Amino acid sequence: MKKFAILMTAALLVSGQAMAAEKIRMGTEGAYPPFNQIDPSGKLIGFDVEIGNALCKQMKVECEWVTQDWDGIIPGLLAKKYDTIIASMSMTDERKQAVDFTDRYYSNSLRYIAKKGSNLDVKDLKGKTVGAQRATIAAIYLEDNMKGVVDIKVYDTQENAYIDLAAGRLDAVLGDMLVNYEWLQSDAGKAFDFFGEAFNRSDEIGIAVRKGEDKLRQQMNAALKAIRDDGTYAKINAKYFPFDIY
Amino acid sequence: MEPDALKIMTRIVKGVFYGLTALLIVVVLYILWTLNYDVIFRYFGRILGGTWLTIQLVTLSVFIGFFIALPVAIMRVSHIPWLRHPAYGFIFFFRGTPLLVQLFFIYYGLAQVDLVRHTFLWPVFRDAYWCALIAFALNTGGYSAEILRGAIQAVPKGEIEAARAIGMSLVTAYRRIILPRAFRLAIPAYGNEIIFMLKGTALASTITLYELTGIARLVNARTYQPVEAYLSAGVLYMVLTYIFLQAWQLFERRANRYLAAQG
Numbered sequence: 075m076k077k078f079a080i081l082m083t084a085a086l087l088v089s090g091q092a093m094a095a096e097k098i099r100m101g102t103e104g105a106y107p108p109f110n111q112i113d114p115s116g117k118l119i120g121f122d123v124e125i126g127n128a129l130c131k132q133m134k135v136e137c138e139w140v141t142q143d144w145d146g147i148i149p150g151l152l153a154k155k156y157d158t159i160i161a162s163m164s165m166t167d168e169r170k171q172a173v174d175f176t177d178r179y180y181s182n183s184l185r186y187i188a189k190k191g192s193n194l195d196v197k198d199l200k201g202k203t204v205g206a207q208r209a210t211i212a213a214i215y216l217e218d219n220m221k222g223v224v225d226i227k228v229y230d231t232q233e234n235a236y237i238d239l240a241a242g243r244l245d246a247v248l249g250d251m252l253v254n255y256e257w258l259q260s261d262a263g264k265a266f267d268f269f270g271e272a273f274n275r276s277d278e279i280g281i282a283v284r285k286g287e288d289k290l291r292q293q294m295n296a297a298l299k300a301i302r303d304d305g306t307y308a309k310i311n312a313k314y315f316p317f318d319i320y
Numbered sequence: 321m322e323p324d325a326l327k328i329m330t331r332i333v334k335g336v337f338y339g340l341t342a343l344l345i346v347v348v349l350y351i352l353w354t355l356n357y358d359v360i361f362r363y364f365g366r367i368l369g370g371t372w373l374t375i376q377l378v379t380l381s382v383f384i385g386f387f388i389a390l391p392v393a394i395m396r397v398s399h400i401p402w403l404r405h406p407a408y409g410f411i412f413f414f415r416g417t418p419l420l421v422q423l424f425f426i427y428y429g430l431a432q433v434d435l436v437r438h439t440f441l442w443p444v445f446r447d448a449y450w451c452a453l454i455a456f457a458l459n460t461g462g463y464s465a466e467i468l469r470g471a472i473q474a475v476p477k478g479e480i481e482a483a484r485a486i487g488m489s490l491v492t493a494y495r496r497i498i499l500p501r502a503f504r505l506a507i508p509a510y511g512n513e514i515i516f517m518l519k520g521t522a523l524a525s526t527i528t529l530y531e532l533t534g535i536a537r538l539v540n541a542r543t544y545q546p547v548e549a550y551l552s553a554g555v556l557y558m559v560l561t562y563i564f565l566q567a568w569q570l571f572e573r574r575a576n577r578y579l580a581a582q583g
Contacts, residue, residue: 205528209541217542227448227528228538234428238528241431243446 096135098290100126101156104141108314109162112141124310125179125301126160132297132306148172151284158294159282174287175280176294180319182277184212185251186269187239187258194246196270199224202245205235211276212248236262250277255315272317351547359548363539370535371556377521377531381456382514388461393468394494407465414462420523422459427451427527452524460517467513471506472498504575511568515561532556 102110102122110120118139130137140156151159165175188194200223206212208228216226229235232249236257239247251272257263283291301307311319395407430436436445444450475498483493525534536553540546
């Protein structure tokens, strides 16, 4: 009986402490630049991390970051190693069966890239040759909407599509805007640029919480809305991308 | 072994054989039963289009490949070193590297070379269709040259000597005696090479061509129905192979009919 009482007291103390500290443990991967990565000094940096820290600040809680390999990231959440996942996770139907998601905190969309000075008019692509990676949203978009208008080429990898764009076999590549942006920043992509606006926002990225943790989820949603409204989000966004990725 | 034990063994082997056959039939019927035929019907037009591109690729590359193989094979059996060595090198290169590597080299590799990109060569190498055709023709050219070389060397020495003895020049002997004999000897192995090439054309899907495999991959990506997509392609490859085998057998029988007459 005495032992039991000690245990109870200890448990109360521990849980009481956790509540008093108001700490949220954030899980991320740390290997997906520029969204989350570990810098040479071992510090966790990136867009996801800054958004997470801004949310904690907004919610007036302390953020504690935990890194976890991608394939174990949902199991780690369910095992309560951390309370949320902010790791550029697409909100797919499959994942929604295992975890709950907040509102999106950024999204991926499609955007054309072509040679600088090519005057590509994305409204009138008739007769152009456009490449995309096989089995991606971009390839499916072209098949559904541009078949017969443009000559569609599909590639096994995104890199091969870029190689053929650089070689001059393609007039344009359609792909995820953020992936395209990464390539445009590289040496090979220097002579190329975006054309037209981003469209088809189909890939939404959210923060995962354990199923049923509605209080935490709603807190996060409110904080997200607040940092969108007060310009904190825009400031972080501008550090990584010259366009709004929300 | 006792006769009885032998009987029992035979029975067990037979039982296992029939059992496995029955199981296989059940599995095949089950797969056919569960297929989503809508997918196949919806994409049937495109599947046929892909089949037509596959037929084009294999026919043209084998045709061109034959005319590459013929001179290379003759050079390969020549006694003159500067004829023999380049032919050997050509055959070695195309037999010694994977077809996929050759295809990527011609399509992605050559596109990086300025000499190709900024000259009259570019309109040809720009096009995935011509790149595939060039790679396939050179590859089958290398293999066929080796088949023809074997066949040329298998022509009985006596026949060549007889031809030379009655005053034929080497060229005439090749034209009238050696090559006609060699072609007939090469037919079975050459048929095999053509079937290999038919399946080799599947690699064209990796350089953006929508041949039969390219279409199957498209159907899979669109519908998430890999069984329907790849089974349709597989069946069509088998149909093409079957038709080719029948035609080739007729051709072989006709080419070698003098042997049948000899009885």
